[in-house]
Amino acid sequence: MQKSRLRLDGxxxxxxxxxxxxxxxxxxxxxxxxxxxxxNGAGKSTLLKILSGAHEADAGxxxxxGAPYRPAGPLDARGRGVAMIYQEVNLAPHLSVRExxxxxxxxxxxxxxxxxxSRRRAQGALTGLGYGHFPLERLAGEFxxxxxxxxxxxxxxxxxxxxxxxxxxxSSLTKSDTERLFxxxxxxxxxxxxxxxxxxFLEECRRICDRYTVLKDGETVGSGEMGDAGxxxxxxxxxxxxxxxxxxxxxxxxxxxxxxxxxxARRPRLAPASLRVHEGEIFGLxxxxxxxxxxxxxxxxxxxxxDSGDVxxxxxxPARATPGRRWDQGLxxxxxxxxxxxxxxxxxxxxxxxxxxMRTFGRLGWVSRGRQSxxxxxxxxxxxxxxxxxxxxxxxxxxxxxxxVALARLLEHPARILLLDEPTRGIDVGSKAQIYxxxxxxxxxxxxxxxVSSYLPELLGLCDTIGVMRRGELVAxxxxxxxxxxxxxxxxxxxx
Amino acid sequence: MAPTLRVxxxxxxxxxxxxxxxxxxxxxxxTREYFLTYHNFKIILTQxxxxxIGALGMTIIIVSGAIxxxxxxxxxxxxVVAALLIQREWGAPATAxxxxxxxxxxxxxxxxxxxxxxxxxFIITLGMLGIGRxxxxxxxxxxxxNYDSSPINGWMTTANPSGYALPPGVxxxxxxxxxxxxxxxxxxxxxxxxxxxxxAAAARLCGVRTVRLQVAIFALAGCFIGLxxxxxxxxxxxxxxxxxxxxxxxxxxAVIIGGASLNGGSGTILGSVIGALIMSVLRNGSQQMGWxxxxxxxxxxxxxxxxxxxxxxxxxxxx
Numbered sequence: 140m141q142k143s144r145l146r147l148d149g150x151x152x153x154x155x156x157x158x159x160x161x162x163x164x165x166x167x168x169x170x171x172x173x174x175x176x177x178x179n180g181a182g183k184s185t186l187l188k189i190l191s192g193a194h195e196a197d198a199g200x201x202x203x204x205g206a207p208y209r210p211a212g213p214l215d216a217r218g219r220g221v222a223m224i225y226q227e228v229n230l231a232p233h234l235s236v237r238e239x240x241x242x243x244x245x246x247x248x249x250x251x252x253x254x255x256x257s258r259r260r261a262q263g264a265l266t267g268l269g270y271g272h273f274p275l276e277r278l279a280g281e282f283x284x285x286x287x288x289x290x291x292x293x294x295x296x297x298x299x300x301x302x303x304x305x306x307x308x309x310s311s312l313t314k315s316d317t318e319r320l321f322x323x324x325x326x327x328x329x330x331x332x333x334x335x336x337x338x339x340f341l342e343e344c345r346r347i348c349d350r351y352t353v354l355k356d357g358e359t360v361g362s363g364e365m366g367d368a369g370x371x372x373x374x375x376x377x378x379x380x381x382x383x384x385x386x387x388x389x390x391x392x393x394x395x396x397x398x399x400x401x402x403x404a405r406r407p408r409l410a411p412a413s414l415r416v417h418e419g420e421i422f423g424l425x426x427x428x429x430x431x432x433x434x435x436x437x438x439x440x441x442x443x444x445x446d447s448g449d450v451x452x453x454x455x456x457p458a459r460a461t462p463g464r465r466w467d468q469g470l471x472x473x474x475x476x477x478x479x480x481x482x483x484x485x486x487x488x489x490x491x492x493x494x495x496x497m498r499t500f501g502r503l504g505w506v507s508r509g510r511q512s513x514x515x516x517x518x519x520x521x522x523x524x525x526x527x528x529x530x531x532x533x534x535x536x537x538x539x540x541x542x543x544v545a546l547a548r549l550l551e552h553p554a555r556i557l558l559l560d561e562p563t564r565g566i567d568v569g570s571k572a573q574i575y576x577x578x579x580x581x582x583x584x585x586x587x588x589x590x591v592s593s594y595l596p597e598l599l600g601l602c603d604t605i606g607v608m609r610r611g612e613l614v615a616x617x618x619x620x621x622x623x624x625x626x627x628x629x630x631x632x633x634x635x
Numbered sequence: 636m637a638p639t640l641r642v643x644x645x646x647x648x649x650x651x652x653x654x655x656x657x658x659x660x661x662x663x664x665x666t667r668e669y670f671l672t673y674h675n676f677k678i679i680l681t682q683x684x685x686x687x688i689g690a691l692g693m694t695i696i697i698v699s700g701a702i703x704x705x706x707x708x709x710x711x712x713x714x715v716v717a718a719l720l721i722q723r724e725w726g727a728p729a730t731a732x733x734x735x736x737x738x739x740x741x742x743x744x745x746x747x748x749x750x751x752x753x754x755x756x757f758i759i760t761l762g763m764l765g766i767g768r769x770x771x772x773x774x775x776x777x778x779x780x781n782y783d784s785s786p787i788n789g790w791m792t793t794a795n796p797s798g799y800a801l802p803p804g805v806x807x808x809x810x811x812x813x814x815x816x817x818x819x820x821x822x823x824x825x826x827x828x829x830x831x832x833x834x835a836a837a838a839r840l841c842g843v844r845t846v847r848l849q850v851a852i853f854a855l856a857g858c859f860i861g862l863x864x865x866x867x868x869x870x871x872x873x874x875x876x877x878x879x880x881x882x883x884x885x886x887x888x889a890v891i892i893g894g895a896s897l898n899g900g901s902g903t904i905l906g907s908v909i910g911a912l913i914m915s916v917l918r919n920g921s922q923q924m925g926w927x928x929x930x931x932x933x934x935x936x937x938x939x940x941x942x943x944x945x946x947x948x949x950x951x952x953x954x
Binding site for chain 1: 822823829839841
């Protein structure tokens, strides 16, 4: 192995009585892509914050190229060659690409920005990434998320970092954008930049990373060459138990149809789509991001107005397509966007779980907090939601637990037909397994579930029936047994 | 240390602030004699009625994630309308109802425009600030509306011979504050207001009828503001179309000092009322200290900034 670029030894950090990190070690060579893996709460974020200067370690030492590294703050860390790309894009949408790339280090004389020089530098950074064609003067807000991410990476590269940290960079990217990001990472590697790559997608890590370190409960539980480690071994290290099978194996039987969608359309994003969901069925919707899966769910639920077609819930009178009526008909919707649409993150768990049916917790418009709490308590116990009590603000919970709160809302209502949009996005493997199990149990109990997911193994593991969408069109619906991963992908990208 | 301090500030922050400002004026020799007397507190409470009733409505609006800048104009408009009605020999109850109705109507229009046109409440109510003021001046033909006498004049008087009884306005404010507090905390409407302010998209997804809710919020708040206009009339004993300019800023300040967030989703009635009291005590005390007007304004400005800073500290918000 080459001489190490970054070396962490015995890093510990406590917050009050909680040990977030206990004697963590990490070693990354120059030009190496190093996967940092672990469940949510394993200490990854704390470690990244220490590396990027946002937190200070209680104990341990860090070295960059043999010299002690102890950043006084994020700015200092950047100055010493450690740059970080955050999961969420941090651009000023109202500024141009050039201004965003140079933000904070504009070349200037007496306060006047040197336009030619700043264009040259921004252009240089983009060209180095293979994106030299980007129009420098267009506003950053006009670009797609994937393109904005490139702009952010360009900004990080401006200071010629020796270590680049990428936290979940692909969580909001499509497959082809992910491929392009991997090309960028490849270029950086050849330029000798060391990359610490954090991702929940183990397949990605296995593809592009040279080595890995696994954190669990604030400790390093394993590290080594990526080539020697199978995905099963990584999952076993992360969870502390061999996960023979993540997906529920509860026997269930499909009953009669409960939801009938007939030629529902919302042009141009959704071409007429028809599908039928049965009692006890888990129906998966595969496809690329932007293929219209979310549009289909939202139109079914009345969140977006369809321009034609209709939705019939068996045993329920027809109703206007509004979210309120759909809840009344026994449908429930889980948004892919937990923070922005799914939960009220600054409100207590109790109110989040009971929001759809507050009226029933009292009479004449009064809400009985005791009864709300009792209902919420039942679900925090049943779904093993880790929280202090149901008064706790939802935003304080981990991603997996937040998702369980969001799911509990559907169960409390109770919805018979659950529309779940990316139910496991951004949560750790352990929580994912729990969510799968809950979904399996619900279906076994006769509920119907429609799941949108961009993660094909998940759909194949979970569903009875899978439909594929492409460019707003539902192109194929088949029983699970007739699908394979390459086959799903082939339909999703349209090489049939 | 810091966490406990946070809990204390969170539970009793505005209240501690109120005790501090009372202490500030109770201590100096110049004011000690008079400041802590019952009569002075009666005056302070009476002076707080208008701002605190307005703050009840504003709290609902701010918790829902919106803002209302048209309060001062609405207060003037409902006062002018009430004065005109008294001139036409309407009785006190009917006049009071009409004043509340004028406020409610303005609120209804605000809410309908915000929800129906999907425009920011800041813009709509900024427009209404001009429209309401213009309407008030138009109806009053650009002069004060005088009338001989009305029982309404007695609702805010502190010159009561018996000395101890608080004027009716104070009791109305107290009763409404209690009622509104329950409304926000214990009713479906109230919890939906929090839901809307906390995450409008989530509320809609959960079947909350957000358009209707927003209209109801502004209309209800408008009723409070109309009532504040009535008490403004009672205090002036005439309808003045130029009164209460900038009142909305005092009211917003009271709500913010009371711990509400302009981002929506948080705020309490008790906090807002205490916020209004803090400002009244500061005004009253400064007058007795003989401090000039501009000095009071500077102090109140500083208090707003300090209050919000402390509030953020208590939430542990990262700047």
